[in-house]
Amino acid sequence: MAIDVRRAAVFHGPDAPSDDDLATCVHCGLCLNYCPTYRVTGLETESPRGRLYLMTQWTRGGLPFTRDLARHLDLCLGCRTCEAVCPSGVPYGRIIEHGRAELERVRKVDAKRTTATIVMRQVLKHPGRLRAVGALTRLAQATGLTSLSAQGRQLPKLSEPFAPPAGNVARALGPMRFKVAFLTGCVMPIMYARSHEASVRLLQVAGCEVHFPAAQRCCGALFAHNGDLKSARGLRDHNERVFAGDDYDFLVVNSAGCSSHLKDFYSGVGERTRDLFEFLAEVGMPPPRQEVRARVTYQDPCHLAHAQRITRQPRELLQSVPGVELVEMPHADICCGSAGLYSALEPEMSRRILEEKMDSVLSVSPEQVVTANPGCQMQLEAGLKARGRSDIPVRHAAELIAEAYF
Numbered sequence: 001m002a003i004d005v006r007r008a009a010v011f012h013g014p015d016a017p018s019d020d021d022l023a024t025c026v027h028c029g030l031c032l033n034y035c036p037t038y039r040v041t042g043l044e045t046e047s048p049r050g051r052l053y054l055m056t057q058w059t060r061g062g063l064p065f066t067r068d069l070a071r072h073l074d075l076c077l078g079c080r081t082c083e084a085v086c087p088s089g090v091p092y093g094r095i096i097e098h099g100r101a102e103l104e105r106v107r108k109v110d111a112k113r114t115t116a117t118i119v120m121r122q123v124l125k126h127p128g129r130l131r132a133v134g135a136l137t138r139l140a141q142a143t144g145l146t147s148l149s150a151q152g153r154q155l156p157k158l159s160e161p162f163a164p165p166a167g168n169v170a171r172a173l174g175p176m177r178f179k180v181a182f183l184t185g186c187v188m189p190i191m192y193a194r195s196h197e198a199s200v201r202l203l204q205v206a207g208c209e210v211h212f213p214a215a216q217r218c219c220g221a222l223f224a225h226n227g228d229l230k231s232a233r234g235l236r237d238h239n240e241r242v243f244a245g246d247d248y249d250f251l252v253v254n255s256a257g258c259s260s261h262l263k264d265f266y267s268g269v270g271e272r273t274r275d276l277f278e279f280l281a282e283v284g285m286p287p288p289r290q291e292v293r294a295r296v297t298y299q300d301p302c303h304l305a306h307a308q309r310i311t312r313q314p315r316e317l318l319q320s321v322p323g324v325e326l327v328e329m330p331h332a333d334i335c336c337g338s339a340g341l342y343s344a345l346e347p348e349m350s351r352r353i354l355e356e357k358m359d360s361v362l363s364v365s366p367e368q369v370v371t372a373n374p375g376c377q378m379q380l381e382a383g384l385k386a387r388g389r390s391d392i393p394v395r396h397a398a399e400l401i402a403e404a405y406f
């Protein structure tokens with residue numbers, strides 16, 4: 001049913017995809033079976049080819065904006081698996097990002113999404129408020145309040161937040177080879193402090209002096225993925241100033257969604273951005289000092305495997321640790337259904353995708369699951385808990401690798 005016949009002549013803003021970008025899709029269908037939403041629904045409209053057709057017709061004026069059209073775009077995870085396998089080079093990530101922005105511009109109020117946008121703008125942009133939310137959540141967990149709601153029960157147990165060392169610098173262990181900045185990010189220091197601590201230790205072992213500029217803010221990835229490009233640009237401009245200049249050789253990021261966003265969306269800083277495992281593989285690590293006995297499976301974060309094509313480096317680093325048995329689950333690079341805010345905004349589709357992922361994880365009987373993105377970590381923890389397998393820990397791969405050195 002058509003609810004708004006306003007048409008978007010073209011996508012808006014810098015980097016907006018052109019009609020030629022949309023026309024790169026030759027409708028071959030090679031992407032279909034890699035798309036998580038197509039895999040669970042079998043529907044063309046929930047496939048990359050279908051969504052590209054809808055967006056093309058919409059922007060050309062051949063289709064009106066309808067609730068159904070919005071639904072098919074909302075259900076896209078933005079995982080970019082289709083982009084990675086497309087032989088025609090369709091820039092799907094950029095197209096869906098601008099499609100989402102256009103969607104938010106023209107659609108009437110959607111209570112859930114409007115609330116999410118307000119919460120993001122009011123909390124994620126403000127480090128002080130984020131810390132306050134973290135402290136309240138820890139208090140609620142300590143008093144058992146979070147066990148009263150399904151969403152509260154899904155939250156990982158929060159420990160003390162990550163605190164950069166005195167002077168906001170961690171010295172290299174041994175001779176200094178590189179001076180790097182570290183993106184602490186928005187939710188990671190609160191939810192997964194241990195991932196940051198392990199990542200920084202690995203950088204120190206690799207000969208890095210690690211700097212934590214105090215003025216840095218959220219990179220804006222969650223805003224961009226949810227159609228709020230204005231906020232994303234504001235955060236980018238702020239961080240570009242913070243990380244500008246020749247003070248650092250690289251900006252190292254241990255969250256796949258953030259490193260991907262920085263590379264795609266930032267200019268000078270983006271060129272100096274490296275994902276943690278990409279960086280460690282590039283500069284080389286000294287031999288591990290001790291054995292870590294564990295049967296481990298690795299979940300590829302979509303924004304590492306598909307947006308950045310980094311799949312080999314984390315596996316090689318894991319396999320360099322004596323005692324680690326890396327077992328590949330089927331379809332390790334298919335999305336787990338987390339996708340930023342997707343699991344909160346589209347819980348039903350997210351749960352269906354997670355079911356398939358849990359079958360894959362449990363089929364290889366791991367003792368640990370490792371990944372490299374906080375959203376994936378939270379989603380996999382929730383999936384294992386739902387299957388009664390909370391005995392299998394889910395960790396950032398850096399935590400396991402760091403055990404070989406400390």
Ligand code: SF4
Nearest residue numbers: 025026028029031086
């Ligand atoms: S997006 Fe690429 S792989 Fe998918 S149908 Fe179009 S051309 Fe083929």
Ligand code: SF4
Nearest residue numbers: 035076077079080082
């Ligand atoms: S980004 Fe992911 S969910 Fe969206 S169309 Fe591509 S493969 Fe499917």
